[in-house]
Amino acid sequence: MKITIVGTGYVGLVTGACLAEVGHDVFCLDVDQRKIDILNGGGIPIHEPGLDVVVSRNVAAGRLRFSTDVAASVAHGDVQFIAVGTPPDEDGSADLKYVVAAARNIGKHMMSFKVVVDKSTVPVGTADRVSAAIAEELKARQSDLEYAVTSNPEFLKEGAAVADFMKPDRLVIGHANDAQGQRAQQVMREVYASFEAAGHKIYWMDVRSAEFTKYAANAMLATRISFMNELANLADKVGVDIDAVRQGIGSDPRIGPGFLMAGCGYGGSCFPKDVQALVRTSQEYGHELKILQAVEDVNENQKHVLGSKIFAKYGKNLQGLKFALWGLAFKPDTDDMRAASSRVLIQELLHAGADIVAFDPVAIEEAQRVLALDFADAPELLKQISFATDQQAAVLAADALVIVTEWKTFRAADLNQVKASLKHAVIFDGRNLYDPRAVKSLGIEYHAIGRAVLTQN
Numbered sequence: 272m273k274i275t276i277v278g279t280g281y282v283g284l285v286t287g288a289c290l291a292e293v294g295h296d297v298f299c300l301d302v303d304q305r306k307i308d309i310l311n312g313g314g315i316p317i318h319e320p321g322l323d324v325v326v327s328r329n330v331a332a333g334r335l336r337f338s339t340d341v342a343a344s345v346a347h348g349d350v351q352f353i354a355v356g357t358p359p360d361e362d363g364s365a366d367l368k369y370v371v372a373a374a375r376n377i378g379k380h381m382m383s384f385k386v387v388v389d390k391s392t393v394p395v396g397t398a399d400r401v402s403a404a405i406a407e408e409l410k411a412r413q414s415d416l417e418y419a420v421t422s423n424p425e426f427l428k429e430g431a432a433v434a435d436f437m438k439p440d441r442l443v444i445g446h447a448n449d450a451q452g453q454r455a456q457q458v459m460r461e462v463y464a465s466f467e468a469a470g471h472k473i474y475w476m477d478v479r480s481a482e483f484t485k486y487a488a489n490a491m492l493a494t495r496i497s498f499m500n501e502l503a504n505l506a507d508k509v510g511v512d513i514d515a516v517r518q519g520i521g522s523d524p525r526i527g528p529g530f531l532m533a534g535c536g537y538g539g540s541c542f543p544k545d546v547q548a549l550v551r552t553s554q555e556y557g558h559e560l561k562i563l564q565a566v567e568d569v570n571e572n573q574k575h576v577l578g579s580k581i582f583a584k585y586g587k588n589l590q591g592l593k594f595a596l597w598g599l600a601f602k603p604d605t606d607d608m609r610a611a612s613s614r615v616l617i618q619e620l621l622h623a624g625a626d627i628v629a630f631d632p633v634a635i636e637e638a639q640r641v642l643a644l645d646f647a648d649a650p651e652l653l654k655q656i657s658f659a660t661d662q663q664a665a666v667l668a669a670d671a672l673v674i675v676t677e678w679k680t681f682r683a684a685d686l687n688q689v690k691a692s693l694k695h696a697v698i699f700d701g702r703n704l705y706d707p708r709a710v711k712s713l714g715i716e717y718h719a720i721g722r723a724v725l726t727q728n
């Protein structure tokens with residue numbers, strides 16, 4: 272099938288590459304010339320394990336191409352996936368300007384029936400806005416061409432995006448029940464035919480329910496994390512090991528083990544903005560979602576938990592102290608720094624006068640870019656942060672090690688070596704990577720999340 276992907280970011284590039292992998296003829300469009308140049312030069316603009324192999328294989332096979340040519344992109348695909356960003360607006364609602372712009376381009380240039388697929392995470396009712404934007408453009412051209420708008424939210428996880436896309440837990444597709452909607456259902460069945468044949472279930476539903484399903488999924492996962500973080504903070508006060516509790520409840524099949532790790536807060540491009548957007552939708556409809564507002568508040572607090580532990584030990588003035596920082600990306604296996612907890616911690620430490628030597632296996636370049644923006648009002652503070660070429664170099668002569676991202680390489684670190692390199696043997700672990708008793712037995716002072724009972728005398 273001929274498929275166009277509008278927006279070649281994390282979701283668009285993975286979707287395009289994976290749909291080419293199953294045999295479709297895919298055209299990826301982006302407005303960002305730099306991204307398209309990198310892709311056409313054989314590179315990959317994001318860090319995503321395994322993606323380079325899929326992209327290069329399908330480019331070589333002639334099934335995948337990249338361009339900024341809008342008219343050509345609309346002409347190419349019978350199916351037009353919209354996978355552009357939906358960043359939070361000032362009031363927390365999803366900003367739909369990129370989605371609507373993409374829809375307008377389709378309306379402006381289409382010359383035949385198109386199935387338009389909202390792949391971006393968008394609030395309930397967005398398909399109607401997309402449909403209206405296309406209709407307006409067609410009307411301006413006095414065209415009566417037909418089209419159908421469907422919703423096919425994406426559930427991939429950054430860091431495992433290719434595997435998630437190729438072996439999805441489920442596919443959710445919303446379509447209308449009128450003639451165009453049913454035609455669109457047939458087209459979407461063909462798009463995902465090889466996935467269905469491999470046993471991956473498609474949940475067919477109406478468009479608004481599909482749009483809502485994506486928010487409900489992210490809101491549920493974020494709720495589990497904030498729930499455990501709130502319990503972890505109490506665990507430290509009441510003398511409970513939150514990780515034992517996690518195992519104790521996660522073994523209950525009604526609860527399940529996923530997304531119960533306590534830590535220093537969730538970040539990324541999805542949970543924070545999707546929780547906010549759903550709260551905003553609920554306010555618009557006069558039906559406030561109190562649980563989700565609390566999920567958001569708890570998470571904002573949790574991003575300060577490492578800073579609070581550091582201030583509790585050293586006081587508010589950190590001048591003369593040097594901290595090694597392991598992990599910048601919002602989670603492992605990605606260079607994504609959007610809403611990363613490290614950004615909050617770096618603000619706190621630099622403003623308190625500390626020096627930081629940071630290391631991340633892949634996110635240093637992206638961190639330098641976003642920190643320049645974060646510190647646009649106080650660029651002189653960035654002189655206090657430097658970046659190490661490896662994790663061992665970062666800890667050299669530091670007063671303490673602070674861990675923000677749960678990269679495997681940090682979990683596997685030789686803590687004897689870390690202790691020997693540090694000036695003072697102190698670790699603040701925002702991801703509960705180690706056994707507190709084992710760390711303590713090495714003579715290292717260990718501050719984790721909700722596990723203080725194991726290191727107290």
Ligand SMILES: NC(=O)c1ccc[n+]([C@@H]2O[C@H](COP(=O)([O-])OP(=O)(O)OC[C@H]3O[C@@H](n4cnc5c(N)ncnc54)[C@H](O)[C@@H]3O)[C@@H](O)[C@H]2O)c1
Nearest residue numbers: 278279280281282301302303355356357369373391392425
């Ligand atoms: N990143 C994830 O893990 C993830 C997972 C599931 C869903 N989503 C959702 O998918 C959507 C895209 O997210 P992302 O992380 O891929 O964003 P992204 O910022 O990585 O990519 C979006 C791309 O769209 C391009 N773009 C913007 N307007 C355009 C236009 N009119 N025409 C062509 N290209 C245009 C941008 O230049 C950018 O490259 C969001 O709604 C997000 O919530 C993201």
